[in-house]
Amino acid sequence: MIEYTAKIREIAERILRDGTVDAVLGFRRGSIPMMNEPCLVKDPAQVQTLVWDSNCGINLANYLIGRKDKIGVVAKGCDSRNIVTHIIENQITREQVYVIGVPCTGMIDKRKVSGSTGGEITEVLEEGTRVKIKGADFETTVDKADVLQDNCAICVHPNPVLHDERVAEPVPVPQDKDRYEDVRKVEALDPQAKWEYFEDLISGCIRCYACRNACPLCYCPTCFVDESKPQWVGKSIDPVDTRTFHLLRAYHCAGRCTDCGACERACPVGIKVRQFTKKLEKDCRELYNWEAGLTLDVRPPLDVYRPEDPGDFIK
């Protein structure tokens, strides 16, 4: 995907110069390998800082909330779905955003790359479907497919659903992916085993809220965890408080989550936080035949009442 960089720069420069947008939101190279960081370019002369490769996993839709200017944004499939969600939820208007669509072939999971080598990594280079990892005293090449983020490995919407311009032709959409294998595995457990599965899953949680901060859906001015009057959830790392946080965070994403993986990517202790949202995502698909952020024309299922809504759980 490195070849997209030139095209992104070209588009960014053009739309900044002709005044289509006031700023362009994209990525620049981070200070360490595999950590590209979001960057806002306002000056056409500075578009050279923009880059694109497989380390752009951060969801840029997160930075559009409440902007008043016209803004160009580089968006992968999942970012574009979150932009749609923002527009539906009135966080930004369609006219305000100029979407530079990026057909995505998946993002690299830095933990998987680090795990595949021994020492400190100084450079990670992409060569087509291969990834070259360099360190002080080693050099190895792995298949990109082996180091993809979990959510990218099962992605079925790699192409932007909404775009004003696209940097390349759409990539092939993977067919018959089994998106919910892990969810079904948990569903098959008995209640106590399920409880223990999640207890184990979140046992490392330090309540840093990085998952919330990275999530484009979490834009409330005051998050429920930060409220003190009333205090909805305890602020300690008591397992019950931690679980309450994770459950409520997930519920707030119900019918909105695009499985972009920003939460999991941001987690400093590597908790698979998507296990919570994925169950809701699966339910939304099964109960309402709904996938978030695919269209601007339909209200989300939790937003509207329909007579045929499933109600079997109500006695």
Next chain:
Amino acid sequence: MKNLLEHSGIEPGRLHFSWVSSAESTKFVKVVHEVCAAVKALGPARNFVKKMAEVA
């Protein structure tokens, strides 16, 4: 809501939803009896119980 809570390990039968109008007193009684019976059958909750710090 019920689905994820039960997915995360709350026993089916511990969480109930119902819609009872203020005019449906008999339904209310029926629902309360049902909920009580279902929860009693499960016994005391073992999960999601926060232990308060013990002070001397």
